[in-house]
Amino acid sequence: RQEVTRAGVEVETRRTAAAAAERAAADCREHHLAAREHLHAARLACVEIQGTLDHLHETIAASLGEGAALPEELPPPERRSELEARERELLRELEELGPVNELAVAERDELETRHTFLTEQRRDLERSLASLADTVGELDATCATRFVATLQEVAAAFAAVFAELFGGGEAQVELSDPEQPLDSGVEIRVRPPGKHTQSVLLLSGGEKALAAVALLIALFRVRPAPFCVLDEVDAPLDDANVERLCRLLRDMSRDTQFLLITHNRRTMAYADVLYGVTMEEPGVSRLVSVRLEA
Numbered sequence: 001r002q003e004v005t006r007a008g009v010e011v012e013t014r015r016t017a018a019a020a021a022e023r024a025a026a027d028c029r030e031h032h033l034a035a036r037e038h039l040h041a042a043r044l045a046c047v048e049i050q051g052t053l054d055h056l057h058e059t060i061a062a063s064l065g066e067g068a069a070l071p072e073e074l075p076p077p078e079r080r081s082e083l084e085a086r087e088r089e090l091l092r093e094l095e096e097l098g099p100v101n102e103l104a105v106a107e108r109d110e111l112e113t114r115h116t117f118l119t120e121q122r123r124d125l126e127r128s129l130a131s132l133a134d135t136v137g138e139l140d141a142t143c144a145t146r147f148v149a150t151l152q153e154v155a156a157a158f159a160a161v162f163a164e165l166f167g168g169g170e171a172q173v174e175l176s177d178p179e180q181p182l183d184s185g186v187e188i189r190v191r192p193p194g195k196h197t198q199s200v201l202l203l204s205g206g207e208k209a210l211a212a213v214a215l216l217i218a219l220f221r222v223r224p225a226p227f228c229v230l231d232e233v234d235a236p237l238d239d240a241n242v243e244r245l246c247r248l249l250r251d252m253s254r255d256t257q258f259l260l261i262t263h264n265r266r267t268m269a270y271a272d273v274l275y276g277v278t279m280e281e282p283g284v285s286r287l288v289s290v291r292l293e294a
Contacts (some may be wrong), residue, residue, distance in 0.1 A: 234260075
């Protein structure tokens with residue numbers, strides 16, 4: 001019993017010591033948490049102070065200008081009054097200057113860069129325009145040469161075709177301004193048999209039509225085409241001129257297929273195939289074709 005009693009006392013003692021130790025540990029934890037919070041608050045304060053210090057350095061550097069070195073340490077107290085007086089004097093001079101555009105230098109640099117770029121672009125455009133002018137000049141010269149050569153060929157062919165259709169006479173195609181062939185007009189002067197030379201505009205209706213057909217056929221002789229459509233070109237012509245025109249078209253039909261819209265029987269007699277519309281019953285049209293070639 002004595003040992004049990006002694007063991008019980010020892011247990012109670014140790015329980016009391018354990019409780020005291022737990023209370024001490026809890027107090028330590030509370031002190032630790034409080035210390036961590038103080039440490040965090042101190043770090044935040046340090047960061048804030050460092051940010052404020054950096055901002056002050058930037059403000060001072062902006063006030064002093066780029067490239068100005070900040071002093072390693074503050075000036076002695078005896079010079080502070082002198083520096084403050086200098087500061088007031090500089091502030092007064094700044095106020096007298098009035099508002100100053102602090103971005104003027106940057107804007108000037110930007111404008112100079114833009115001016116350099118535009119100047120180079122202008123040079124490129126001027127070189128391009130000069131090159132285009134040379135190219136246009138070469139094209140104009142080539143076109144003028146080819147146009148004059150083609151006009152001479154057409155004039156020769158027109159004179160021959162005109163003589164065939166009119167049974168004689170003369171025809172000329174010439175430029176109104178030979179010095180400027182690309183801007184010049186074209187004059188057509190003809191002399192039918194038994195008449196004097198005159199402009200084609202002064203001919204009668206039938207002679208104008210025949211002269212126009214002669215010019216068209218002359219163009220086809222110089223630059224042949226696979227087919228040609230003629231609509232009522234023989235309407236203002238008399239029978240003799242119709243015969244001449246049909247014989248000429250018959251000769252040219254070996255190289256060019258002609259499609260003539262006509263009501264003239266003489267013209268139809270020279271055709272290889274006839275296409276027409278008939279109305280055997282009132283109100284009912286029917287297409288009819290007749291092949292006349294052998």
